[in-house]
Amino acid sequence: MAGETGTETHDRRVKLGVLLNMGAGLGTGPGEVFDFTVEQATAAEQLGYDELWVTEHHFIRFGINPSAVTTAAFLLGRTSRISVGTAVALSPLYHPVDLAERTALLDQLSHGRFVLGLGRGGYRRDFDVLDIDYARWDGEPMTGAQRILDLWASTDSVEIQPPARTRPHPELLLATSSPAGVDFAARNGLALQHYFAVPAEQRVRLEARYAELLGDGRPAPDHLHTLIVVVDDGPDVRERLEASLRTSFRDGDHPHVPQAGDRHIGPDGKPVDRDAMATSVANLAIVGGPNQVADELGRFMETTGATRIAVYHEAIGDPATTMKSLQDFAILVAPQIGAAAPIESSGSRTVRR
Numbered sequence: 001m002a003g004e005t006g007t008e009t010h011d012r013r014v015k016l017g018v019l020l021n022m023g024a025g026l027g028t029g030p031g032e033v034f035d036f037t038v039e040q041a042t043a044a045e046q047l048g049y050d051e052l053w054v055t056e057h058h059f060i061r062f063g064i065n066p067s068a069v070t071t072a073a074f075l076l077g078r079t080s081r082i083s084v085g086t087a088v089a090l091s092p093l094y095h096p097v098d099l100a101e102r103t104a105l106l107d108q109l110s111h112g113r114f115v116l117g118l119g120r121g122g123y124r125r126d127f128d129v130l131d132i133d134y135a136r137w138d139g140e141p142m143t144g145a146q147r148i149l150d151l152w153a154s155t156d157s158v159e160i161q162p163p164a165r166t167r168p169h170p171e172l173l174l175a176t177s178s179p180a181g182v183d184f185a186a187r188n189g190l191a192l193q194h195y196f197a198v199p200a201e202q203r204v205r206l207e208a209r210y211a212e213l214l215g216d217g218r219p220a221p222d223h224l225h226t227l228i229v230v231v232d233d234g235p236d237v238r239e240r241l242e243a244s245l246r247t248s249f250r251d252g253d254h255p256h257v258p259q260a261g262d263r264h265i266g267p268d269g270k271p272v273d274r275d276a277m278a279t280s281v282a283n284l285a286i287v288g289g290p291n292q293v294a295d296e297l298g299r300f301m302e303t304t305g306a307t308r309i310a311v312y313h314e315a316i317g318d319p320a321t322t323m324k325s326l327q328d329f330a331i332l333v334a335p336q337i338g339a340a341a342p343i344e345s346s347g348s349r350t351v352r353r
Contacts, residue, residue, distance in 0.1 A: 014301070014339040017051030017310035018044045018326065019087060019196070019226050022071075023248055024061035025317055033064060036319050040326060041075050045082040047330035048339075052079075053087035053117070053226070053310045058126045062252030069102050069116075076110045085115030087193055087226065087310065088175045092120050092127070092136040096147035097158060104152065104164040112166045117193050117224070118145055119175030122260040134257045141174050142184040148172065149188065173224055177206055186213035191221035196228050196312050197281045200303045207305070222308040228281065228315045229297070231328040233289035237316070242282035244317030249274040285315070290332035297337055 020037050027033040041052050052075055056068035065071050068086035075084045089099065099116065106114035118141035127134055150156040152169040164170050174185045175193040185192055192210065194203045207223060214220060230237055253274050272280065286296045300306065313325040 013307075014334075014337055015050045015222060015308045016330075016334055016339050017053050017083075017085075017224075017308070018049055019053045019055070019310045019312040019314075020071075021055045021063045021312065021314060022065040023314070023317070024064050024251065025244070025247060026314060026319055026322075030064055036322075037065075037071075038075070038078060040314070040323070041079060041082075043323065043326060044330075045079045047327060048334070049082060049330060051083045051085060051115070051310065053085050053224070055087055056090055056121075057252070058090075058093075058123065059129065060123070060252050060254060062248050069099070069106070072114060073102075073106055073109075076106060076113055079113075081113075083113045083115055084110075085171075085173070086117045087224070088117040088119035088121075088141075088173075090121040090126065091118040091141040091144035093130055093132060094144070096144040097151065097160065099144065100148040100151040101160050103148070103170050104160060104162055107170045108162050108165045112170070115171045115173065116148075117173040117175060119193070122256045124255045124257050127257060134259065137257045138259060141176060142181055145172060145174060145184070145188075145190070177202075179209075182206060182210050183213055186210045189214070189218065189221060191308075192223045194223065194225045196226040196315075197277070197284070199284060200300055203304050203306075223306070224308050224310060225300075225304060225306040226310045226312055227297075227300070228285035229293060229311045229313065229325070229329060230285065230287045230316050230321065231290055231293050231325040231333060232287070232316075232321055233292070237321075238282055238285070238287050240318070240321075241285055241287065241316050242278050244315060245278035245281055246275055247317070248315070249278050290328055291336075293329070294333045294336035297333065301337065 018040060020040060022033050022037055024033065026036050044052060054065060054068045054071045055063050056065055057063035058066050068089045072084045072086055103114060103116045120137055120140040122137060149169065151158060151160050152164050173191045173193045174181060175195065176182060176185060192206060203225065211220060230241060286293050311329060314322045316322055
């Protein structure tokens with residue numbers, strides 16, 4: 001049984017989160033999309049999820065949230081227990097002092113519930129419209145992360161205010177798969193963020209390299225694994241998911257900075273078009289009834305060693321299915337994989353079952 005496997009394989013409790021991408025197709029307009037985001041966030045806290053993760057995109061319908069930090073701040077204000085992180089803030093588009101200050105501020109205001117995740121993105125239009133040199137892409141997210149760490153540690157010539165509340169510093173994660181990025185993350189003990197479209201085998205290789213660089217005697221942090229999961233055993237769910245992903249990927253089909261190249265490469269070493277990518281990602285997704293999802297997720301955890309998972313329910317592209325999956329996952333799946341028991345509403349308060 002997946003629950004037995006999960007509890008035997010992992011010494012640490014499984015930490016579960018919800019990935020919120022805010023695709024334009026989730027509502028008839030931006031207002032509906034953002035209202036649905038808040039609805040998911042509120043439900044996730046009530047159901048006992050540990051974390052919320054918000055994405056950031058500019059000028060595309062794939063995701064209409066242009067500021068992960070701003071949205072995270074809003075959700076921190078609307079919640080009281082759950083942690084909120086960025087997956088990711090696009091570091092080439094920001095000054096690192098600005099990110100260090102904002103993170104320290106949110107760390108203080110939320111009593112340590114904010115988590116900063118950095119990545120470099122790569123859409124050419126972002127750099128052109130915001131008048132940022134493409135060369136900034138090359139050194140990120142490591143260059144920005146190093147400056148942020150120095151500022152938080154008071155080893156920089158600039159003293160930011162307020163200082164961070166969390167010691168030694170607020171949690172910082174890096175969405176990187178480059179050799180230089182993994183090396184930097186390991187040297188600084190920063191967790192990795194894995195993109196939902198990355199196969200398990202590739203995640204294992206990255207983490208093996210990370211562990212090798214980390215060396216003996218240093219505990220590895222909880223790397224974040226984002227996954228598409230839809231708890232629904234309908235006969236056409238995977239086909240619906242693939243159709244939704246096809247639309248999403250087309251909405252995000254824009255040129256990248258010159259040095260970024262093609263992100264999605266098939267087994268033959270050639271670029272994969274958006275429709276083929278949708279099929280591939282849909283096949284990687286965990287889809288089915290609660291027991292099937294628990295079994296497949298248990299196998300994923302055995303393969304990768306994952307103890308921190310952010311579930312991307314809304315990839316299905318349908319708000320009703322998304323909410324049902326979010327609820328069923330917390331109530332029927334989470335207990336089977338060694339996660340905390342869900343929280344249920346009881347009048348004006350919440351209690352653990």
